[in-house]
Amino acid sequence: MSPPKRTTIHDVANRAGVSIATVSRVLGGSQKVNEEMSRRVLDAAAEVGYRPNAAARSLVSGRFRTIGLVMPDVGNAYFQDILKAVVTEAKKDGYRVVVIDSIGDADEEYEACLQQVPNVDGIILLSPRMSKAQLADVIAKAGAVSIVNRLEPGISAPMIVTDNAGACWEILEHLASLGHRRLVHVCGPTESWQARTRITALRRGAQRLGLELAVLEAEQGVEAGYAIADEALETGATAVIAFNDLHAFGVMTRLHDRGIRVPEDVSVTGFDDIELARFSRPAITTVGTPKLELGEQAWIGLLAQLRGDGVPPSTPISTPLTVRGSTGPAAGA
Amino acid sequence: MSPPKRTTIHDVANRAGVSIATVSRVLGGSQKVNEEMSRRVLDAAAEVGYRPNAAARSLVSGRFRTIGLVMPDVGNAYFQDILKAVVTEAKKDGYRVVVIDSIGDADEEYEACLQQVPNVDGIILLSPRMSKAQLADVIAKAGAVSIVNRLEPGISAPMIVTDNAGACWEILEHLASLGHRRLVHVCGPTESWQARTRITALRRGAQRLGLELAVLEAEQGVEAGYAIADEALETGATAVIAFNDLHAFGVMTRLHDRGIRVPEDVSVTGFDDIELARFSRPAITTVGTPKLELGEQAWIGLLAQLRGDGVPPSTPISTPLTVRGSTGPAAGA
């Protein structure tokens, strides 16, 4: 019932007939150790099933072999692929990942970072919503920070983002070429930098192409897309630019229920290129936001700092547009 | 560039003009402390932005305020909701969650547990695939363990499962009542207890109801469902019982592409009742596997052990069948 007592470095040392320093050296690989001593230690460690106490190790070394991954919503499918990538990459380099859910609140996010900072080697922030000042503070206090989905001038950290401007432009061009003149954008949460960036990019692009663009804000998920579809249609748009594929799918389902055909009557586009986009019918025209790559880059940027190599530069990840069945010529064009 | 030095309990003690013991007592709330001293300490801590060093705390207390969550695939949507629930609940009680991906490998899973055990207060295992002996070993060595999606007699840990037998029976009865006599089950990975349990339950139930049942194994995800649909049809079945909604959706998409109508020609059922099930067209008849509840129960079971209250009993979580448009009368019935 009581927590079983741990086997310590002393147990190993006793069994192997050496000092604890030698054990530490063998296990840590820090210095040269006699071949046969090394073997004795390794054997002894295996025999007693020794596992190092991370707390003790951290206390003396100041390193934790642990990083924090902070995100607005652990339940959001978008972040899951990034989480997967980060966990996988971190593991390769011997790091654990602590998951922190900021429930989309800027202050909570900031506070969580402050709390974690003294107890992790580094922090990866996914779509952070805290203020720039808070961001700067966290970076100042943390050993290493990587940021995903936010570009903030004057901040010294790797900022891994997709090429939102390029993606938006491609979508607009595609729709314009199909004869669409009136568009509506179902945007994401405006607390997020990414949502705001896309709105701006779409507005600019639409203006340049001489297109009308309405913007509607929706909650997250398929249901939100379903719920806002009617309102989107009322704008008179012939094409809906959804914030992500889940939104797009929800919109399409609503259109289906109303007997409105996609793409004959209305075209729909998404973002992210999730599996669902390929297997929905019609399949969804969408622009990929390579999430595994976002996670990998975030880890690479963090690891560089952990190794003392400074903050590596990062370039926007390109976002390929994949045209599928959900977009077609504008009705009456 | 170098990691900023931490403020320690000494800094707070100095500033407040008290001993470190008093600071510890105030912050830990362990003993009675003079009202005004307490205030001085709290103020001082706030002023210097003091954050306790978790490693030091753990080293002396033997407690980590951290738990490990081990799962076969961090990228699998099914586990995400459980993860969310666990993170949320754990946070309420002041615990961090370390995410470990066992990449579906039993030995890797076991090894990861052994490694984490000395460095966390408890472990939650999602759909563990390790042997019963390994499971018992982990439980013996860990302070606290909760298991989700596996029932293993003679194991002393909360085992949180859904009522697979009941769920399977409900599906079979539903299909039988619609006149289906030949069924096919697209099962999940047979390394998983849940997949094996459902196969057994479906076989038993089919026999009892006098139904034919073929079983096909598929990979995970929508694409796998899409890929196996043709083979499923070749069995001559009029209804497909998919392992989960993603499979079901993939199957339905393939049927759509072949011009086979659901449910007029073939019925399809899923498991999990994810959002997609409601918004797919036709919507998917499925049985809910309340994932948030699984996560919550796992946490409750773990917390009880962390508090020294022993291993609480757990009862299977019931799984409501929701009939939607993807099932209908058997063709020619």
Next chain:
DNA sequence: GTGAAAGCGCTAACAT
């Protein structure tokens, strides 16, 4: 009620 001091398990000087 408060302070002094021991020591958690380990790494990294420092000796030898």
Next chain:
DNA sequence: ATGTTAGCGCTTTCAC
């Protein structure tokens, strides 16, 4: 190349 030892920051006896 190996052993001895001083702490890392904190909690918790133990004195007062």
